[in-house]
Amino acid sequence: MDSLQSLPPLSTLSTSVSSALNAKLGTNHDLTQAPSIVAEFLTQCDDLERNLVHLNRTLESNFASYASFSNRIGHLFGIVNSKLTDLGSSVCLRSSVSDGEGLGEELPSLAKEVARVEAREKVEQLLLESTTSYPIICDNLKKIYPARDGNPAKIAVRGLSLALPRGECFGMLGPNGAGKTSLINMMIGLTKPTSGTAYLQGLDILTSMDTIYTSMGVCPHHDLLWETLTGREHLLFYGRLKNLKGFALNQAVEGSLKSVNLFHGGVADKHVGKYSGGIKRRLSVAISLIGDPKVVFMDEPSTGLDPASRNCLWSVVKQAKRDRAIILTTHSMEEAEVLCDRLGIFVDGALQCIGNAKELKGRYGGSYIFTITTSSNNEEEVENSRFENAKSRFTVFAWGLADTTLEDVFIKVARGAQAVNILS
Numbered sequence: 553m554d555s556l557q558s559l560p561p562l563s564t565l566s567t568s569v570s571s572a573l574n575a576k577l578g579t580n581h582d583l584t585q586a587p588s589i590v591a592e593f594l595t596q597c598d599d600l601e602r603n604l605v606h607l608n609r610t611l612e613s614n615f616a617s618y619a620s621f622s623n624r625i626g627h628l629f630g631i632v633n634s635k636l637t638d639l640g641s642s643v644c645l646r647s648s649v650s651d652g653e654g655l656g657e658e659l660p661s662l663a664k665e666v667a668r669v670e671a672r673e674k675v676e677q678l679l680l681e682s683t684t685s686y687p688i689i690c691d692n693l694k695k696i697y698p699a700r701d702g703n704p705a706k707i708a709v710r711g712l713s714l715a716l717p718r719g720e721c722f723g724m725l726g727p728n729g730a731g732k733t734s735l736i737n738m739m740i741g742l743t744k745p746t747s748g749t750a751y752l753q754g755l756d757i758l759t760s761m762d763t764i765y766t767s768m769g770v771c772p773h774h775d776l777l778w779e780t781l782t783g784r785e786h787l788l789f790y791g792r793l794k795n796l797k798g799f800a801l802n803q804a805v806e807g808s809l810k811s812v813n814l815f816h817g818g819v820a821d822k823h824v825g826k827y828s829g830g831i832k833r834r835l836s837v838a839i840s841l842i843g844d845p846k847v848v849f850m851d852e853p854s855t856g857l858d859p860a861s862r863n864c865l866w867s868v869v870k871q872a873k874r875d876r877a878i879i880l881t882t883h884s885m886e887e888a889e890v891l892c893d894r895l896g897i898f899v900d901g902a903l904q905c906i907g908n909a910k911e912l913k914g915r916y917g918g919s920y921i922f923t924i925t926t927s928s929n930n931e932e933e934v935e936n937s938r939f940e941n942a943k944s945r946f947t948v949f950a951w952g953l954a955d956t957t958l959e960d961v962f963i964k965v966a967r968g969a970q971a972v973n974i975l976s
């Protein structure tokens with residue numbers, strides 16, 4: 553229990569944790585182990601500071617967990633539901649995390665319930681206000697595919713409530729078969745909801761789809777392009793569908809071609825049949841944004857693009873989200889982190905959690921890994937060291953502090969939700 557020396561006894565912390573103590577808990581554990589090295593982090597590393605601030609915020613909302621540990625630190629603690637919990641040794645924690653159990657095991661279902669209730673309350677409040685600052689509002693949207701050919705009925709979307717403000721790109725992550733496409737297909741009018749509805753720009757998808765189309769853009773998973781038309785002709789066609797005419801139409805098409813790098817070199821006037829996969833994808837994104845739609849759905853927009861084209865496309869999306877709401881589905885955690893202001897992990901027809909990448913990492917990851925690099929001659933000393941005097945005892949070539957990745961979060965949430973569904 554050496555590592556908890558500077559903390560008050562566990563029993564005095566088993567009730568609500570004050571914000572000052574939250575910060576202390578976050579830093580004390582490391583500081584007791586490596587005061588000089590971690591002090592350097594605090595002065596030099598903004599990320600750590602931001603994470604500590606985040607820790608305070610999530611703890612206040614009562615469902616966060618946090619553990620701080622390093623490769624060499626023997627003992628660990630965490631905070632679960634605002635209670636300090638003795639988590640045992642790092643070896644123990646590492647193996648339980650890799651088994652999908654242990655720290656935060658009970659949190660996904662709690663977080664899911666909190667997110668569901670908060671989203672529902674927000675939607676109810678917005679529906680009373682009839683505001684347009686939230687271009688996308690899902691109101692208890694549900695999709696059940698009826699039983700067919702001996703197969704039972706399938707609940708693809710289990711009553712989703714969600715509100716997206718203007719300026720937000722919302723990332724919809726989820727394993728195959730989670731229900732993402734079913735959700736989007738309802739919102740773009742391809743299928744009817746079994747119950748519930750959605751309001752796009754304040755208009756009900758059940759009654760006003762024709763009007764909604766004029767302010768909606770869609771970048772489908774597979775490019776829906778005509779091989780014998782040019783890129784420019786595609787944009788002119790879709791621009792007209794959005795009621796653009798004359799000078800405004802030509803200007804929008806030129807702007808659009810420039811934004812996705814198809815303006816120069818005559819590419820825009822070649823038949824789409826001659827385009828590479830990357831150019832087709834960029835054209836699909838340009839089509840989804842022409843005519844200034846306020847609601848845009850993008851299904852894996854950068855799939856199949858090389859890194860340079862992908863970065864170009866990401867700049868287009870970042871620019872585009874300023875004045876609209878975008879729902880983007882992706883299997884790329886990198887894309888999600890770069891583009892999305894908030895992320896939702898969708899499993900078995902329901903959102904398991906919502907938050908920005910940092911929040912989700914803090915909530916489901918809750919760990920840092922502290923590594924130092926030194927000469928192999930010092931190996932034994934490192935094994936036995938507590939790091940307090942590490943730098944004075946041997947040369948530290950490098951040190952690093954690694955946060956949980958979004959991929960870790962995704963795997964944990966998806967696996968946790970699927971395990972609960974199998975048991976229930």
Ligand SMILES: Nc1ncnc2c1ncn2[C@@H]1O[C@H](COP(=O)(O)OP(=O)(O)OP(=O)(O)O)[C@@H](O)[C@H]1O
Binds near residue numbers: 707726729734
């Ligand atoms: N027309 C349909 N009839 C019956 N079941 C369907 C139908 N379409 C989808 N499903 C089922 O509904 C569930 C959700 O499917 P959906 O395609 O929405 O998932 P997804 O998250 O988009 O998956 P992916 O990432 O693979 O595209 C799956 O179990 C799927 O088999």
